[in-house]
Amino acid sequence: DVKVTQSSRYLVKRTGEKVFLECVQDMDHENMFWYRQDPGLGLRLIYFSYDVKMKEKGDIPEGYSVSREKKERFSLILESASTNQTSMYLCASSLLDSLNPASWGYTFGSGTRLTVV
Amino acid sequence: DQQVKQNSPSLSVQEGRISILNCDYTNSMFDYFLWYKKYPAEGPTFLISISSIKDKNEDGRFTVFLNKSAKHLSLHIVPSQPGDSAVYFCAACFSGTYKYIFGTGTRLKVLA
Numbered sequence: 001d002v003k004v005t006q007s008s009r010y011l012v013k014r015t016g017e018k019v020f021l022e023c024v025q026d027m028d029h030e031n032m033f034w035y036r037q038d039p040g041l042g043l044r045l046i047y048f049s050y051d052v053k054m055k056e057k058g059d060i061p062e063g064y065s066v067s068r069e070k071k072e073r074f075s076l077i078l079e080s081a082s083t084n085q086t087s088m089y090l091c092a093s094s095l096l097d098s099l100n101p102a103s104w105g106y107t108f109g110s111g112t113r114l115t116v117v
Numbered sequence: 118d119q120q121v122k123q124n125s126p127s128l129s130v131q132e133g134r135i136s137i138l139n140c141d142y143t144n145s146m147f148d149y150f151l152w153y154k155k156y157p158a159e160g161p162t163f164l165i166s167i168s169s170i171k172d173k174n175e176d177g178r179f180t181v182f183l184n185k186s187a188k189h190l191s192l193h194i195v196p197s198q199p200g201d202s203a204v205y206f207c208a209a210c211f212s213g214t215y216k217y218i219f220g221t222g223t224r225l226k227v228l229a
Contacts, residue, residue, distance in 0.1 A: 004160070009158070031215050033216070035219075040126070040221060041221060042123075042206060042219045042220055042221035042222050043161075043206060043219035043222075044219075045216065045218075048216060050215070058216075090160055090161070092160075094215060105151055105163045105166060106153075106161075106163070106217065108153075108160030108161045108162070109160050110158070110159055110160045111158070111159065111160050113158070
């Protein structure tokens, strides 16, 4: 089974701090994604990456950056945490297989509940 | 601009009855759809998918129906069980993008 591991389940940070959320997957997936989940808003895409050192903005990238130095690891960085970034953050990975739509589904990590005070 | 919508934030169903969760989308170019289930404090887990070339896909108690002309997707759970109580998200993607757009979720509560 593919495993996507997020390093922290719960985090509490202060406003203005730089925050790193780490995600590691162990099945050699090319694609990795960061979403945030908020009540009434569903899952919104922050950033994604199709390959090492490659990144693309999602729907809500403001206030965030990402890093993908190795294929298995995708980090989300909050440059200066703010209270409106309090949320559940979900990392996901998937295969890059254009011939098989069934492989496009994501495997998610367990999430990191971040509270910014 | 919400391209994938789940208009019912919550749904309660008696154990043993059918649960029907609905999802509407606006872009007719979506060609693959998935349903995910999410328990509190856990990541979403894949439930069932359907390609735009089909109108039905079944997996055990779960069936997904796709009505392309209405741009409507539904998930049927029969019979519903208390362990099905969770938040359900539908998601859609365009071929070749590998990037899913999620709905806002429906919280299903199955009453024993």
